[in-house]
Amino acid sequence: MVRFDKLAYDSVDDYIYGSSPKPIKTKKGLVIGGGEIYPELNFTLPTMDVNESTIQDALTIYSEMIEGVLKRARELYAPGVVIEFETLPPFTENPQWGIEATKILLDRMNEYHAVHGLKSALRVTPNDLREMSRPPVMRSGKYLEGVLEAFEGMARDGADFLSIESTGGKELNDEALMNADLKKVIFSLGVLGCRDMKFLWKHIVEIAGKHGAFAAGDSSCGFGNTAMVLAEMGFIPKVFAAVVRVATVPRALVAFEMGAIGPSKDCAYEGQYLKAITGMPISMEGKSAACAHLSPLGNISASCADLWSNESVQQIKLLSDMAPIVSMEQLIYDCRLMNQAKKKGLGREFRDMLVDSDSSLDPRAYVLRPDVAFEISKELVKVEDSFNRTKLGAQLAIEKIRKGYEDGALSLEKREVPWLNIMERQIEEIPDNELEFYDTIKGELDADKWLPKEYGLE
Amino acid sequence: MxxxxxxxxxxxxxxxxxxxxxxxxxxxxxxxxxxxxxxxxxxxxxxxxxxxxxxxxxxxxxxxxxxxxxxxxxxxxxxxxTGVKPIGKCVIGTVKGDLHDIGKNLVKMMLKGVGIEVVDLGADVPSSEFLKKAEEIGADLVCLSALLTTTMPAMGDVIRVFEQAGVKDKYTFMIGGAPVTSSYAKQINADYYTPDAGTAADVAKDVLVRKAAN
CATH class of the missing domain: 1.10.1240.10 (Methionine synthase domain)
Incomplete structure (x- = not known):
């Protein structure tokens, strides 16, 4: 395991979009984190049932989507693009379908590279099907085999980046989020999530190594983004979602400890911390991902990104053109502007404008401030184990939010403020020893929902 | 007291x-x-x-x-x-192929809060299970949830199963979930689409009050 015990940067001033200390060069010569930020476009099928009788239609739609977005990228002189194929469940349940779609995308990307010189790379993100068994079976069985088979086939056929939104611990985390129970969130993320990441990413890194792909990282989407969106809907406190975000960092970091090298996945907003710790490039999403979900961090999320993503968009017709083409255009213009600012020597100022335009308005944005991410990350790397890092991350996030609020740097609604104390009290109840924590909490966990042995517990 | x-x-x-x-x-x-x-x-x-x-x-x-x-x-x-009955009975679940249940659980809570007896079938529920349970408990409402564009069609499948059994009109079908819309409800012959749990409870209560008045 790689151990990250210090930050990858000496100064937060150097921590900026488009550049990372450990850039990645892809097969087609695209350098991610080498100075420029590039668009990462994700598209998905319109509403349809994907089955034996419709799969050919679905593959045709993928063919149309990739042609449309590459054509627009070429027309707008994009210096490079990343395409993400985040599969819908049937494409992982039937790995051959996912592999076939991958081939279609790669063929067209290779053609655009050969004919038009458009540099591109493909990220593949199969679904973590293991949660299809209830309670989830994480370490064996047909669902795990399906996921690994999809990775294997896609990497073999030329996918550049392997990613996943893995779900270890999610079976307990959903309810913990709805109850704003930070203790159970920390157990789900810091104990179950981290243990599962160690297991899963060992396999993914091996597959990537075998086929010359990059193990690119894992999003805590089902954890941090679920919390973010629930807070956006007014269901749970925003400060709670902000603290959960920071608590996801150690879990996502495990992929890199196991050998991933990025670029981290777009919806992993914890990437803001991962890049500071690992120096590896990250993908992020914000205002131009409003086609997929709303968020309070549309600008700040771009401040240190190396790829800029739309998260996902369906193949539907808008007034101008098909939605993926529209997304591609938006991302290209976003990136053009950011790259131009850097060329003029205004990169840091542009970064700070992205940061300052969001960070005072919402705690979920505030915890993504580069200075906040830096200071918290500095403390996280001093801690040896993932569980205690998770606990510490949550503690430090509360402290930073409180200080930001008290200093007038962050606005909070009145009903948010008491939750800082509530969360602090919840953390105080958590012992420092992982197994001791498990002993104290297991009576409170719904035994029907999870299998301790799938996480090496019992 | x-x-x-x-x-x-x-x-x-x-x-x-x-x-x-x-x-x-x-x-x-x-x-x-x-x-x-x-x-x-x-x-x-x-x-x-x-x-x-x-x-x-x-x-x-x-x-x-x-x-x-x-x-x-x-x-x-x-x-x-003492013979006091709930204002109505409901079967609720996330449709086949979909494991998302946060929204469905919220709706369940709100329905119970307005005095409706709720049977929760969980997530990834086959269409036939909705029919079986609704008939078994004499439900008034069938509430269906889906979060994925690929699982939305399964909501239509559930309604078709009721139609094929000739019992669709006995029930009021309510649907919800992030990609779902009122036009989609019409398309699959559902009675109501509601955008959030609170509205779902209000609509359910109205439906049951009207049903009782008839």
């Missing part, structure tokens, strides 16, 4: 106090129906109003719902004994 104290205990999520006060109310010969309507459902209605007004969050609602459930453990046998 003043049921306001019971209502406040439910709203505070104080399970222990709720149990004590329900017992006390029964001993004081307060009618079980009044305890239910004024102490419990009234409390959940107030909580729902506070949520709508952005005064509280879901965790506080869940605490209240758990407190109500604690009180109902004592009250329910008495209600059955």
């Amino acid at each position: 003043d049921l306001q104290e019971l209502s406040l205990a439910v709203q505070d999520g104080d399970d222990k106090k709720v149990k004590e006060l329900v017992n006390l109310a029964l001993q004081s010969k307060v009618s079980p129906e009044n305890i239910l309507n004024e102490g419990m459902i009234g409390a959940m209605s107030d909580i729902g109003e506070k949520f709508k007004n952005n005064e509280i969050y879901v965790p506080e609602m869940l605490m209240a719902a758990r407190a109500m459930a604690a009180g109902m453990q004592i009250l329910e046998p008495v209600l059955v004994e």
Whole structure:
């Protein structure tokens, strides 16, 4: 395991979009984190049932989507693009379908590279099907085999980046989020999530190594983004979602400890911390991902990104053109502007404008401030184990939010403020020893929902 | 006995106090129906109003719902004994192929809060299970949830199963989930689309009140 015990940067001033200390060069010569930020476009099928009788239609739609977005990228002189194929469940349940779609995308990307010189790379993100068994079976069985088979086939056929939104611990985390129970969130993320990441990413890194792909990282989407969106809907406190975000960092970091090298996945907003710790490039999403979900961090999320993503968009017709083409255009213009600012020597100022335009308005944005991410990350790397890092991350996030609020740097609604104390009290109840924590909490966990042995517990 | 104290205990999520006060109310010969309507459902209605007004969050609602459930453990046998019935019955679940259940669980909580008996089939539920359970309990409502564009069609499958069995018109079908719209509800022959849990409870209650009036 790689151990990250210090930050990858000496100064937060150097921590900026488009550049990372450990850039990645892809097969087609695209350098991610080498100075420029590039668009990462994700598209998905319109509403349809994907089955034996419709799969050919679905593959045709993928063919149309990739042609449309590459054509627009070429027309707008994009210096490079990343395409993400985040599969819908049937494409992982039937790995051959996912592999076939991958081939279609790669063929067209290779053609655009050969004919038009458009540099591109493909990220593949199969679904973590293991949660299809209830309670989830994480370490064996047909669902795990399906996921690994999809990775294997896609990497073999030329996918550049392997990613996943893995779900270890999610079976307990959903309810913990709805109850704003930070203790159970920390157990789900810091104990179950981290243990599962160690297991899963060992396999993914091996597959990537075998086929010359990059193990690119894992999003805590089902954890941090679920919390973010629930807070956006007014269901749970925003400060709670902000603290959960920071608590996801150690879990996502495990992929890199196991050998991933990025670029981290777009919806992993914890990437803001991962890049500071690992120096590896990250993908992020914000205002131009409003086609997929709303968020309070549309600008700040771009401040240190190396790829800029739309998260996902369906193949539907808008007034101008098909939605993926529209997304591609938006991302290209976003990136053009950011790259131009850097060329003029205004990169840091542009970064700070992205940061300052969001960070005072919402705690979920505030915890993504580069200075906040830096200071918290500095403390996280001093801690040896993932569980205690998770606990510490949550503690430090509360402290930073409180200080930001008290200093007038962050606005909070009145009903948010008491939750800082509530969360602090919840953390105080958590012992420092992982197994001791498990002993104290297991009576409170719904035994029907999870299998301790799938996480090496019992 | 003043049921306001019971209502406040439910709203505070104080399970222990709720149990004590329900017992006390029964001993004081307060009618079980009044305890239910004024102490419990009234409390959940107030909580729902506070949520709508952005005064509280879901965790506080869940605490209240758990407190109500604690009180109902004592009250329910008495209600059955005295012939008091719920305002209606509902079968709820996330459709086949979809494991997302946060939204569905919220709807369940809100439906219970307005006095509807809810049978939760869970997530990834085959279409036939909805029919089987709805027929078994004599449900009034069938509530379907889906979060994925690829699983939305399974909501239509459920309704078709009821149509094929010739019993579709016995039930009111309500659907919801992030990608779902009212036009999609029309397309699959569902009766209502509701955008959130609070609206779902309001619509469900209206449907049942109208049904009772007919």
